[in-house]
Amino acid sequence: MARTNLNSEWPLRRRDAVPRLVGRHEDFLIVAALAGTVRDCWSMTTDGSHAYAMSGAMGAGAMVAYGLAMQQPKRRVLGLVGDADLLMNLGSLATIAATPADNLSILCVDNGMFAETGNQVSHTGLGADLEAIARGAGFRSTCTVREEAEMEEGAAMLRRPGLNFVLLKVGPEDAPDVQGALDASFCRQRFRTALLGHP
Amino acid sequence: MNTQTTTSAASRPWQEELYDVLKEFDVSHVAYVPDGGHRVLIDRALADPEVNAIPLTTEEEGVAMMAGVHLGGGRGVLLMQSSGSGNCINMLSLISGGRFPFLTLVTMRGEFGEGNPWQFPMGQATQAVLEAMGLHCIRADTAADIIPAARAAANQAYFAGGAVAVLMGQRLIGAKRFW
Numbered sequence: 001m002a003r004t005n006l007n008s009e010w011p012l013r014r015r016d017a018v019p020r021l022v023g024r025h026e027d028f029l030i031v032a033a034l035a036g037t038v039r040d041c042w043s044m045t046t047d048g049s050h051a052y053a054m055s056g057a058m059g060a061g062a063m064v065a066y067g068l069a070m071q072q073p074k075r076r077v078l079g080l081v082g083d084a085d086l087l088m089n090l091g092s093l094a095t096i097a098a099t100p101a102d103n104l105s106i107l108c109v110d111n112g113m114f115a116e117t118g119n120q121v122s123h124t125g126l127g128a129d130l131e132a133i134a135r136g137a138g139f140r141s142t143c144t145v146r147e148e149a150e151m152e153e154g155a156a157m158l159r160r161p162g163l164n165f166v167l168l169k170v171g172p173e174d175a176p177d178v179q180g181a182l183d184a185s186f187c188r189q190r191f192r193t194a195l196l197g198h199p
Numbered sequence: 200m201n202t203q204t205t206t207s208a209a210s211r212p213w214q215e216e217l218y219d220v221l222k223e224f225d226v227s228h229v230a231y232v233p234d235g236g237h238r239v240l241i242d243r244a245l246a247d248p249e250v251n252a253i254p255l256t257t258e259e260e261g262v263a264m265m266a267g268v269h270l271g272g273g274r275g276v277l278l279m280q281s282s283g284s285g286n287c288i289n290m291l292s293l294i295s296g297g298r299f300p301f302l303t304l305v306t307m308r309g310e311f312g313e314g315n316p317w318q319f320p321m322g323q324a325t326q327a328v329l330e331a332m333g334l335h336c337i338r339a340d341t342a343a344d345i346i347p348a349a350r351a352a353a354n355q356a357y358f359a360g361g362a363v364a365v366l367m368g369q370r371l372i373g374a375k376r377f378w
Contacts, residue, residue: 060263067267091256184297
């Protein structure tokens, strides 16, 4: 059965919109989860040591960011996740909202498809609304950025104190063609050394 | 009720001592999917102003959260029942691949005296599954075992960077009746 990706009509593109929404990325500790957003992160930060990017353990993104935020309450934490990563662990939204971190923003880059595996349409491309799900899970500060006019509000929300969820709807475009470190242990030690002064 | 879980009035119950061990190791995040065998730990964590006690919808969330806590320089523990170990399998790629220190306390079901047959498959596969994903398992089957086992596991995790599960057997926690 042919299935149309609803997102194919949406005007924003990830290569432009993600770095503009995040702004000065050094202001955040960043956790990026799964293929597309990992490459967004590598590109935006030049594979920076203030980011921990995961190319596996699908579904981990929001909760790794949450654990980091709970342990580092004075830092602003950004969880940069794809729609597929979040869909795999929707319960994590309920967990995070139930005991909220007040220094965590989730930025979900939603292209409505599993781009890494051949652009199969994902549940969000078929109608699932992750902002509504986040709100239903207990997030009070949420927004969806669908077009240029909504970029400013989304960017401001990412930096707002509290627990925030920003859904960025993007049309089809490949994530940046860059490569960063894939060794999860090297990246762990690099991140901790930058943050804590020791691995 | 398993009589081995009772202690003399003079000594502290092992459940209380077990929480004290976590405090001794400066554990400040306790994530859990509830289980009767973890009731005391969960209640004490919830009442402890120095500890974030986090209820999870599924155990793998706790695996990911513990990795984030470590990235931030803290220590946490995941409390779960053996049935939850199966929910963690792929998420443990993060722990093994990233060589994250990791401590989980697992209350066993599906073994000694189990009264609910639904618990047999996962309970009896728990140790094999966790070991297959790179965790070291330490069993504790008596009240005399559990405190040394917990302390050994915490040492391995927090000082040697190991990934360790303490499997708390049903001889220790008691077998639940379902009939």
